[in-house]
Amino acid sequence: MTGWTVSDTPEQTGRTAVVTGANSGIGYVTARELARRGAEVVLACRSAERGTAAAERIRAEAPGARVRVAPLDLADLASVRDFAAELTARLPGDRLDLLINNAGVMALPRLETADGFEMQFGVNHLGHFALTGLLLPRLLAAGRGARVVSVSSSAHLMATIDPADLNSTRRYGRWTAYARSKTANLLFTHELARRLRAAGAPLTAVAAHPGYAATNLQTAGPRMEGRRAATRLMELGNRVFAQSAEAGALPTLYAATAPDVRADEFFGPRLQLWRGAPTRSLRASWARSDKAAAQLWAASVRLTGVAYEALEPPDGSPAAEGPRPGSVQP
Secondary structure: OOOOOHHHOOOOOOOEEEEEOOOOHHHHHHHHHHHHOOOEEEEEEOOHHHHHHHHHHHHHHOOOOEEEEEEOOOOOHHHHHHHHHHHHHHOHHHOOOEEEEOOOOOOOOOOEOOOOOEHHHHHHHHHHHHHHHHHHHHHHHOOOOEEEEEEOOHHHHHOOOOOOOOOOOOOOOHHHHHHHHHHHHHHHHHHHHHHHHHHOOOEEEEEEOOOOEOOOHHHHHHHHHOOHHHHHHHHHHHHHOOEOHHHHOHHHHHHHHOOOOOOOOEEEEEEOOOEEEEEEOOOOHHHHEHHHHHHHHHHHHHHHOOOOHHHOOOOOOOOOOOOOOOOEOO
8 A cells, every 4th residue: 555645546336335425635635536436325424514515615616526515513413313314215226335423522521412412422433333233134135345444543543442431521631532432433443343244244443533624623623612812823833743634634634435454444644644545454452352342342332322233143142252352352
């Protein structure tokens, strides 16, 4: 993958993709490039207005692109269910080839989702956990080559999850909560990959992170609170230190399309987890823990009410399988 660029993205004609948070930043670039190479892309966006504007830009930048907008609010499980039902009814060939779990929030003041979950855990992990589970039958129907890509962050290195306080009710730190949600993305990928392997399912679960990319993610929290100095500091960091959203999308595009990708791999920028061409990325040991992944999975099923029935053994017990390569045992 040395020097892999957007021009190396393989042809995607005949494939259908869903990209969450596709109206800006990494999600927008990912959706545009998949559409440019022939995929039919669903832009899953909280704001229909911003999603429509993004679709128009994609059509202008990639003539012939087949894109459409569908409303999705990951902070509301009812919206997630509505999106999955509407998408399933309209999928060509009743199959979905790519699900890019890209949308997210970062370092917000403590807020709650419509279902009462801490916002960063609820949006970044639980919303995508529910969405993936609801779309699983359509992903499995696509057969070999179908992938689920969850966008994590190098910030996962800052903190692991607390199984006794997943919603950060006892103590809340905005950056710790963000790091925990990004660890949750990796643990979800780890357990999903294990379950898919145990079931012999033709679906690959992988993860990616953009490094430090200039998007509106960094400034959303400070702007929400009216912290002008913090907003300006984040804007300065984006201008001086960050790579572009175009470059930040490369690990996601690689994870979604490159032929040498294997289950449970994690891709990010080559240079100091920060910028450059995509490569296999550093991953904290706690983000490869079989025990933590299984605990988080069970909690996520309970909290969302979404069970991955196709990946459950007949007796309902966890699938019997040895540890995955690269996993960490308790």
